[in-house]
Amino acid sequence: MRETDLDDVFTEFEARTAPTFRPPGVADAARRVRDRRRRRRGLLAGVAALLLAGPGGAYAMAGRDDAPTPPAPDPSASPDDRLVERTVAVPGVPGELRQLQFVDARHGWALFDTCDREDVGSTDCRRDLARTADGGVTWQRTALPAAADEPNLAGPPYLLPLDGRRITVVIGDRYLVSTDGGASFTDHPVSTPPEVIDLALATDSGYSLRCPQDQGVFSGPSCPRPRLVGIGGAPVPVQPPLNLRSESDKQLVEGGDGRLWVTAREGDRLTMAVTDDRAATWRTLPAVAGAARLLVSPDGLDAWLVGISDTSFSATDPNRLWKLVGDRWQEQPGLPDDTSTVAAANGGVLPVTSAYGGGGYWYDKRYVDEPALGGPVRADDESASVQVLPDDTIVVTGQTGTFLGTGSGVDRSWTRLS
Template identity: 30%
Template sequence: MIGRAPRSLTALSLVPVLAACSAIGDVRREPPARTSAPPRPVGTAPAPSPEADGVEVRRAALAIAGRYDRPYVEFTDPDHGWALFGSCGSRPPARNCPAVLYTTLDGGRSWSRVRHPRPLAWDQQLHTAPGMAAIRVDREGWYTSTDGGASFPRTAGEPAVWRVAQGRFQVDEATGRVARWDGRRLVALAAQPSVPRVDTVGEGGGLLAAAGVDDDGWPYAAVSSDGGRSWRAGPLPSPGGEVIVVRVRTAPDGELWLVGERPDRTGLPALWRHRDGWVPVTAPQRPDRVGSVAPLGAGRVAVNGPEGPGLLVDGRYERLGWPVGPEHHLSVLPDGTVVARGPQDVLLGAGGGTDRRWVRVVVQDG
């Protein structure tokens, strides 16, 4: 899936200080980290740490010369991940603090350093997708590896392997039209969906969906069952408040969802699930503030925010006992593994349903 303003599956910006963009598990902004813990009632014992709740901890202190900030860590599947150390004391890369890149092949149990192609570049982004990693440097181009970091050949524009990772159907940034990637370039579809300002497109369950918002703030969506040769389009059921953009999301089981962002990007987004048409998903006791959402499939969507993780399913809201804090940003991998990325760690939740096996990955300089 890719939208009008595409974001990386994994992106880390250094412009000029370290700032992380959200992954494609979720396109909403990450909530700010808490600066203090909420007050605890007098006379009660502190909540047990996640490590005491059966969470496997994989901690790595990597031997790097210098005093680096916490790295930005992303996983493309439960085994393969990347860690970019890109700042020291919130300052961008420099000769005494060059950017350093690591990779893991065993879910964070061990890490190997790979050659960073441009360790002193200030304006750089790390992009990852299954089978590839790339460093994009402003005004220079892309340095892309498909061999686990052994080499990073340079291209002036987006490499084909990155475009392929965005999906067969994409929104052409130059024209705003829905297009298909033919292996070399984007080719606009002859039939375009009747959607004002298409934000994103995505596939799932044998369907192609496009969504966007008109000038009055009303959401629209279109669905095609023949690869974009024809479309069924129309306005969506009431979003229950203003939305500024609508994203197509695909759950691991192929179920199509739409996520309508609120203007402040912290309110519970408008949610629609495709079931022979777009059906609103809500619950009476839902949280008001949400930092991230992750469609799990089978009519379930996980949410996380100041109240902690929860689940919207069958018109009700349930709290989840996941070892996830309010600062964690939820996404879901194609195999169904839930990823919760926080400023200090990354949690991987494998298994189906809400009962998952959790691993906490902590990476820091030694």
């Protein structure tokens, strides 16, 4: 199951040792990872406060309409390099590429902006949106309404895509919504968000965790106990048998098999419940001490617990890992000491990024580097993030570009877009 948590990319590894080099020092690695996560939380805090009514990182944000097969590898790619380089360029569109978000292997959205990054009150800006339907080979400009070019008084724009045709551009105190691939937009104030935003922040089947008094996806006053609701706030038959107090870290995940998972973390213990009949009945699983977050593969067949948390650092060992076998969690050999972010792909594969740069896969109880994410990548901010889309495409996002890994298991073809 994908997470929506995205930030920026890799540190340089030197010369030919880049794909396998790991600087010594577990303590130093842990420190650098903690520092990176603190910076990441600061960057995402404003977006989370604006967009999410429930717990951050728990909602699926893309991929409802279709499930296309991944694009065939570019014939110009070298079998040895395993990396295709593409530039996101749209004729007649000025400005920097500020955001790039894919919803599956073929469909993605790009935002260009001429505003000064450091000046939140920039004027005379121009913002343009573009979309691709072929994995970034070609891009088509979609004209934004004039409201998108108004002064940047409430922070930069933010893309909230639902699929290849429906997208919301969050800017200032309004939402610019297109449901036809960018051919037209409607303008909505923050007080009355349209249903497409509800859908973008819910799971694939349209579930979310929400305060009972909230009329939309945007939080009012905090409530003692959020509730699980369906699209439009419809109540579910039976609430999950967990203590979902407002102060606990909560997570909602839906896998491709239709199972719905709810977790609550208090202190160092993670409790969870799962339903396979659309919340008519629930099954609780044993609580796990030291676990911080649930990962579910896109097909729903694999469930994992990890010690890495995007919201806190109370776990004593953030690199611990468990796999669900039957109805019990079995601890596995841990993730690498320098793990920065981790997600779940199909086939028992966990794509991982490193705090030092690059990334790879945890698979078959061991970690292996992915060469395509190593040597060619140059960055110094240690802010790479990884997610897995509903069609099992791996996305690594960072300062130097967005990397798409299509294929299956650890046999992937990689494309870098910048």
